Amino acid sequence: xxxxxxxxxxxPRDQLEKLQVQRLREVMTRVADVPxxxxxxxxxxISADKIKSLDDVRRIPFTEKNDLRDNYPFGMFTVPLEQVxxxxxxxxxxxxxxxxxxxxxxxxxxxxxxxxxVTSAGVTSxxxxxxxxxxxxxxxxxxxxxxxxxxxxxxxxxxxxxTKRQVMLMEDxxxxxxxxxxxxxxxIAEEAAEMGVDFKKQMKVRIGVFGAEPWSEKMxxxxxxxxxxxxxxxxxxxxxxxPGVSVECEYHKGLHIQEDHFLAEIINxxxxxxxxxxxxxxxxxxTLTKEAMPVIRYRTRDRTRLYIDRCPCxxxxxxxxKVLGRTDDMLIIRGVNVFPQLIERTLLSxxxxxxxxxxxxxxxxxxxxxxEVWVEASPRLFQPIDPDKLNELQKRVxxxxxxxxxxxxxVKLMGPKSIQRFEGKAKxxxxxxxx
Numbered sequence: 414x415x416x417x418x419x420x421x422x423x424x425p426r427d428q429l430e431k432l433q434v435q436r437l438r439e440v441m442t443r444v445a446d447v448p449x450x451x452x453x454x455x456x457x458x459i460s461a462d463k464i465k466s467l468d469d470v471r472r473i474p475f476t477e478k479n480d481l482r483d484n485y486p487f488g489m490f491t492v493p494l495e496q497v498x499x500x501x502x503x504x505x506x507x508x509x510x511x512x513x514x515x516x517x518x519x520x521x522x523x524x525x526x527x528x529x530x531v532t533s534a535g536v537t538s539x540x541x542x543x544x545x546x547x548x549x550x551x552x553x554x555x556x557x558x559x560x561x562x563x564x565x566x567x568x569x570x571x572x573x574x575x576t577k578r579q580v581m582l583m584e585d586x587x588x589x590x591x592x593x594x595x596x597x598x599x600x601i602a603e604e605a606a607e608m609g610v611d612f613k614k615q616m617k618v619r620i621g622v623f624g625a626e627p628w629s630e631k632m633x634x635x636x637x638x639x640x641x642x643x644x645x646x647x648x649x650x651x652x653x654x655x656p657g658v659s660v661e662c663e664y665h666k667g668l669h670i671q672e673d674h675f676l677a678e679i680i681n682x683x684x685x686x687x688x689x690x691x692x693x694x695x696x697x698x699x700t701l702t703k704e705a706m707p708v709i710r711y712r713t714r715d716r717t718r719l720y721i722d723r724c725p726c727x728x729x730x731x732x733x734x735k736v737l738g739r740t741d742d743m744l745i746i747r748g749v750n751v752f753p754q755l756i757e758r759t760l761l762s763x764x765x766x767x768x769x770x771x772x773x774x775x776x777x778x779x780x781x782x783x784x785e786v787w788v789e790a791s792p793r794l795f796q797p798i799d800p801d802k803l804n805e806l807q808k809r810v811x812x813x814x815x816x817x818x819x820x821x822x823x824v825k826l827m828g829p830k831s832i833q834r835f836e837g838k839a840k841x842x843x844x845x846x847x848x
Contacts, residue, residue, distance in 0.1 A: 414663050414726070417532035417564070418525070421673045422728045429729065430467055433676055436701035438464050441473075443491050444707050449476075449484055470678065471687055475697065475710045478511065481652060486512040489706050497705050502550045503651045510550070513651050514705035520559070522702050526657035526671045527560025533660045533669065534622050534645040536590055538565030543588035543618070545579060545597060546625070547837050548572045552655025553625055557592045560657070566590070573597060573836030576604040583616060590620045595628040595636060595644075596839035599768055602639035603830075613641030622647055624656055626838045627736045627754055631761030635768050646735055652711055653698050659733055667720050667732030674702045677731060678710070679719050682740040690721045695740050696733065714741045744774060744842070746782045749820045753841055756786060759817045765791040765806055769832040775845040782846065785823035786814060792829045 416422050424432070441461035444450040453474045454460055463469065481489060490497065492514075499515040515523065536542065542561040546553030554572055561568045569586060571579055573593070579601060583591070591598065598621060605612045612618075621636060624647035633644045648668050649656035658675055659668035670677050676699040679688050688694045696713045716737045723729060738754040745751070753772055760766050770788040777783065788810065794802055807826045814822040833840070 414535050415532060415537075416726070416728065417529045419727075421671075422529060422669070422730060424673070424729060426729055429672055432673055433701060434464065434467060436673075437467075437470065437676060437699065438462075440699070440701055440703070440707045441709065443704070444709060447489060447491055449480060449489060450709065467676075470676065470699070470710065473710050475685065475712050476708050477712050478652070478714075481511045481708075482509050485509045487514070489708070490514055491707060492516060492705050500550070501552045501555075501651055501655060511651055513552075513655075516704040518704050519654075522674060523556060523654050523657060524559040524563050526654065526674060527556050528563040529560075529671060530647055530657050530660040531557070531560045531566070531590075531622065532564055533662045534590075534647075535620050535643070535663065536561060536564060536566055536622075540566040540589045540620075541569065541587055541617075542566045542590040542592060543569045543571060543579070543583050543586075545571055545573055545591065545593035545601070546656075551837070552649070552651050553594075553837075556649070556655040556657060557622070561590075561592075576600055576836075577608060580605045580608055580610055583618065584610065587617050589617050590622065591618050591640070591642065592622045594625045594835075594837055594839070595623040595632055596626060597836055598623055598636050598640065598644075599632075600834045600836075602636070603834075606639075612639065616641070618642050621645065622660075624648060627738060629754065629758045629761060630735070631758060632768055635761065648715075648733065648736065650713060652708055652713075653700055654703065658698065662724060662726040662728065664725050666724055667734055669724065669726075669728050669730045669732050672730045675699065676701055677719060677733065679717070680712075682714075682716075690719045690731075693718045693734075693737065714739045716740055742842075744772075744784070744844075746774065746784050746820055749818065751784065751818055751820065755817060756814065757841075759813055760786070760788055760810070763810060763813060765794060765802075766810065767791060767829075769827075769834075770841070771832055772842045773845065774842065783823065784820065785825055786810070787825045787827055787832060789829060789832055790826045795828055 438461040497514040501513045502510040548554035621642045621644045645661045647660045649658040659670040678697040679694040682695040696715045700707045717734045720732045738752045767789040773785045775783050811824040
């Protein structure tokens with residue numbers, strides 16, 4: 414596949430690292446007058462002139478999500494508001510949203526990294542991109558829009574929802590690329606089947622670019638099987654720029670990080686110490702070229718690992734693994750650490766289980782915590798209903814989850830379309846202990 418910007422994506426490592434050091438010094442100078450960073454740097458006795466190599470980055474204090482919330486809405490900005498031409502924000506479901514500002518130059522950077530992103534997935538000027546990411550304060554829709562238009566593709570800015578209409582327009586307009594969350598891709602596949610549309614035969618879609626939520630290899634296989642496309646994983650977050658931080662190439666050997674714009678590290682989430690490539694830990698990112706709201710050593714809370722060996726595609730940039738979960742989404746059930754992603758991987762490895770599930774945590778009065786997984790069984794077990802097979806399947810799922818997690822897990826098998834569908838990110842965990 415072609416590479417959008419070989420000068421940077423294939424830059425020799427020694428040159429790339431020199432560029433990163435130069436840009437790290439520049440961004441540290443840029444944020445030096447922001448009260449938050451001014452105090453952080455003074456307390457750590459660090460400044461731009463003390464950065465001599467990438468090893469020095471570990472001397473810089475971390476930035477965390479609470480720091481952004483504490484300085485809501487504009488306290489982290491480094492430019493006057495009249496230079497900010499776009500605002501995006503996170504959902505703010507756990508408090509105030511994280512507000513991100515963009516100067517004109519920031520939007521140019523975002524457009525550039527998104528052009529690299531869609532090109533890595535094989536999108537060209539000949540493609541028709543059905544963009545079902547949400548438009549608005551969420552960065553997904555407009556981020557993909559910028560990149561697809563930059564490479565000259567036709568963009569259908571449909572956003573989320575009205576799934577029957579989406580299926581109709583994908584067929585009628587001849588979409589060749591689908592961009593949305595992986596969970597919504599499965600909703601589209603389900604809706605198409607109910608409409609009597611054979612997605613693989615009647616659609617021209619050949620590429621899917623999916624992100625905004627963690628998803629497993631088993632879900633990739635499920636999506637590719639049902640939609641007949643090649644699925645690419647992408648990664649980004651509002652605090653950094655939105656989508657465009659990293660993307661898979663055609664070899665699917667990890668997600669290439671746009672290192673001329675984003676400096677990546679992996680740390681031990683408990684100690685904050687850097688750990689070597691290939692070992693799992695927490696991803697930390699520094700924006701090297703952002704103007705309106707740069708962030709230094711931002712703790713993403715996403716668990717992954719980095720790979721430094723050269724990819725067969727020719728890009729020299731570091732690659733990150735698919736996000737393996739989050740350091741802050743770990744559920745503690747009766748003293749046992751439980752990660753939702755591990756539950757998903759187990760469910761999708763079992764026959765007759767659909768990729769629609771929810772994890773329900775409860776704490777009955779005067780009792781220990783309980784965990785129950787609600788998951789849809791294959792529709793064929795309900796046509797007609799087969800109580801014996803359903804009972805056998807329920808026991809098998811409970812046994813597999815209990816063995817995998819090391820804790821007793823209840824299982825509730827559900828009929829077709831019993832689990833709520835979501836147009837964007839799926840809500841997988843219902844923690845009744847918090848209610």
